[in-house]
Amino acid sequence: MENRWIAYLIPPFIVTLLLVAGSQFVFIQNSFYQDLGLGRTGTDLTLVNYLKFFTDTFYLKTFWITIKVSAIAALLTLFLGFPIAYVVARMKSKLAMFLLAGIVVSTFVTIVIKVFGLIIIFSADGVINKTLLNLGLIERAYSIIGTQEGVVIGLMHFTIGFSVLLLYSVVVTVPPSLEYAAQIHGASRLRVYQRVIIPLCAPGFVVGGLMIFNMCMGAFTSAALLGGGRVLTLPVLVQRTVMMEVKYSTAASIAFVLLVSVILINLFSLIAIRRLRSARLVVA
Amino acid sequence: MKKYKKSLASLGLAFGFAFGFSSMAVAGQFDGVTLKVATWGGSWKANMEKIIVPKFEALGGKIEFVTGSPAANFAKLVAGRGRAPFDVMEVLDAQVGDFAQVDYLQPINLDLIPNKVNLQPFQYNETYVGSWNTQETICYNTEKFAELGLAAPKTYADLAAPALQDKVSLPDINSGAGLANFGGVIYAAGGDEKNIQPGLDLMKKINATKFWTRGGETKTQFESGDIYAAVVHAGWCTRAARAGSPVMTVHPEIKPGVKGLAKEGWLGIMKSSENVEAAHWFINEYLTTDFQYEYAINSGVFPLNQDAIEKMKTDEINAKLMELDPGAISSMLRLDYSKVDKTAWIDGWNKTLTTN
Numbered sequence: 001m002e003n004r005w006i007a008y009l010i011p012p013f014i015v016t017l018l019l020v021a022g023s024q025f026v027f028i029q030n031s032f033y034q035d036l037g038l039g040r041t042g043t044d045l046t047l048v049n050y051l052k053f054f055t056d057t058f059y060l061k062t063f064w065i066t067i068k069v070s071a072i073a074a075l076l077t078l079f080l081g082f083p084i085a086y087v088v089a090r091m092k093s094k095l096a097m098f099l100l101a102g103i104v105v106s107t108f109v110t111i112v113i114k115v116f117g118l119i120i121i122f123s124a125d126g127v128i129n130k131t132l133l134n135l136g137l138i139e140r141a142y143s144i145i146g147t148q149e150g151v152v153i154g155l156m157h158f159t160i161g162f163s164v165l166l167l168y169s170v171v172v173t174v175p176p177s178l179e180y181a182a183q184i185h186g187a188s189r190l191r192v193y194q195r196v197i198i199p200l201c202a203p204g205f206v207v208g209g210l211m212i213f214n215m216c217m218g219a220f221t222s223a224a225l226l227g228g229g230r231v232l233t234l235p236v237l238v239q240r241t242v243m244m245e246v247k248y249s250t251a252a253s254i255a256f257v258l259l260v261s262v263i264l265i266n267l268f269s270l271i272a273i274r275r276l277r278s279a280r281l282v283v284a
Numbered sequence: 285m286k287k288y289k290k291s292l293a294s295l296g297l298a299f300g301f302a303f304g305f306s307s308m309a310v311a312g313q314f315d316g317v318t319l320k321v322a323t324w325g326g327s328w329k330a331n332m333e334k335i336i337v338p339k340f341e342a343l344g345g346k347i348e349f350v351t352g353s354p355a356a357n358f359a360k361l362v363a364g365r366g367r368a369p370f371d372v373m374e375v376l377d378a379q380v381g382d383f384a385q386v387d388y389l390q391p392i393n394l395d396l397i398p399n400k401v402n403l404q405p406f407q408y409n410e411t412y413v414g415s416w417n418t419q420e421t422i423c424y425n426t427e428k429f430a431e432l433g434l435a436a437p438k439t440y441a442d443l444a445a446p447a448l449q450d451k452v453s454l455p456d457i458n459s460g461a462g463l464a465n466f467g468g469v470i471y472a473a474g475g476d477e478k479n480i481q482p483g484l485d486l487m488k489k490i491n492a493t494k495f496w497t498r499g500g501e502t503k504t505q506f507e508s509g510d511i512y513a514a515v516v517h518a519g520w521c522t523r524a525a526r527a528g529s530p531v532m533t534v535h536p537e538i539k540p541g542v543k544g545l546a547k548e549g550w551l552g553i554m555k556s557s558e559n560v561e562a563a564h565w566f567i568n569e570y571l572t573t574d575f576q577y578e579y580a581i582n583s584g585v586f587p588l589n590q591d592a593i594e595k596m597k598t599d600e601i602n603a604k605l606m607e608l609d610p611g612a613i614s615s616m617l618r619l620d621y622s623k624v625d626k627t628a629w630i631d632g633w634n635k636t637l638t639t640n
Contacts, residue, residue, distance in 0.1 A: 229495030
């Protein structure tokens with residue numbers, strides 16, 4: 001019976017393999033040939049593109065900035081998204097469904113429109129700068145364009161709706177009765193959070209955090225528009241390498257480094273967390 | 285009667301030459317032809333849709349646009365190994381060197397471009413026909429400069445004033461105007477195509493708040509007050525002025541005897557095109573006075589058609605913000621891209637000017 005169901009997976013697997021893996025294979029294969037510019041490559045297999053990446057400080061710094069802004073954005077998004085997800089999950093009124101629908105609809109808005117919205121809000125005569133100037137908190141309008149902070153805000157804006165939906169699905173799996181039980185036994189609200197809700201949601205935080213991190217690592221539009229050509233991340237660099245320099249092999253090697261690094265970071269994170277949990281169980 | 289018949293025959297022949305044989309436009313000439321044109325979107329495409337497309341449709345054909353920057357379209361060409369998803373393409377002067385290394389364009393039959401008479405002889409050859417040029421300027425907010433007590437800038441170095449820190453936008457090297465303007469800054473700083481360091485140092489000193497990739501971004505930023513000055517072609521400054529921003533252009537002093545910087549656009553026909561006759565027809569229409577003038581007014585480029593240039597003088601904003609004197613235009617700096625090591629320029633830019 002089980003084998004019969006597995007058979008249904010074969011056609012989509014083949015289609016996916018052909019469309020995704022097939023095209024990726026051609027792209028990745030290209031990265032192992034010397035880039036001669038204008039889409040031309042050498043004939044011998046070589047690691048020269050990768051050597052350039054790992055020996056050039058510019059590429060290494062870009063790599064580091066990509067990881068840094070993605071990690072910060074993922075952590076802050078979780079931090080902001082969890083309270084919203086928790087409140088919506090515990091709501092008993094129909095308002096919860098409206099709020100969830102609102103979040104889903106907001107994820108349909110094109111990222112370009114979202115980013116332009118941010119640019120308008122944070123512009124010199126935008127709401128935020130005007131308010132801060134009127135309050136005397138800043139002397140001069142602050143621009144988020146061309147700063148790493150701006151890129152982090154853009155990435156958070158891109159992923160916040162997704163993170164709320166993801167964390168909502170985690171919170172609803174925690175029965176409210178557990179919270180009531182803890183409170184009946186004298187636990188404060190803070191204690192309930194620390195000892196009941198957060199530990200039970202922890203696996204969801206890890207998976208959600210990694211998923212948001214992955215989205216941020218591959219995000220192009222927010223990083224390109226808010227980076228303003230001053231802050232470069234790897235996806236932006238891939239686009240520039242293809243469009244401006246027409247260096248496909250170099251771009252392929254950068255893209256492959258990005259892909260492998262995301263996979264490795266996810267693997268190591270999961271292994272580290274599993275070990276940490278095992279260690280805690282032994283201590284307990 | 286005989287004389288009458290002879291006269292009638294002569295008249296018929298004259299009409300034939302005037303409206304039939306000598307003209308390329310014959311009803312049904314392009315029945316079933318779909319010409320694909322690679323150009324920018326927005327006003328660029330809109331102008332073509334307004335002026336050229338109806339004429340082509342009257343001849344039985346259809347025009348489709350593949351919108352994107354010339355760099356994006358060139359990348360499509362390279363990815364397709366020269367099999368272009370379009371017949372005619374807008375090419376930037378900075379790309380001519382790249383096209384010379386690949387064999388993607390076919391020769392242009394200049395006999396099929398009668399409107400080339402509106403151009404200067406150096407504006408067409410057997411591979412390209414000139415389409416427009418732009419005057420790369422410093423566009424600045426006159427009111428903000430007055431508020432800050434700053435005089436009108438004369439050259440790029442004036443944008444490094446402390447009061448303008450974080451208030452200047454420069455073209456990204458990744459943009460269509462990037463190489464040209466970076467070249468202008470290099471020359472103004474005392475460097476040249478081989479010695480780019482003075483230009484990088486000056487760019488770093490200016491400390492732009494943003495490197496723009498689309499000129500339209502500067503117009504928005506002038507309106508929102510995010511920037512007080514930008515290095516951008518005069519067309520974007522005229523658009524900002526038409527939208528009500530208090531802006532003015534300055535043609536920067538580049539070196540003794542050279543004031544201002546020009547960037548040129550070209551049209552080429554793809555080698556893979558099967559609509560060669562229609563492609564020539566399109567290029568010819570691009571050079572008409574009507575189209576060149578409309579294009580210049582709406583998109584802010586500078587026309588090549590001499591009659592359109594004359595017409596430009598009648599527009600107050602153009603006359604104020606653009607250089608209309610032929611002598612001054614011809615003495616503007618035009619980069620020799622054959623001497624530009626694009627990889628070295630981009631490498632230097634990335635390492636010096638990005639926050640990485």
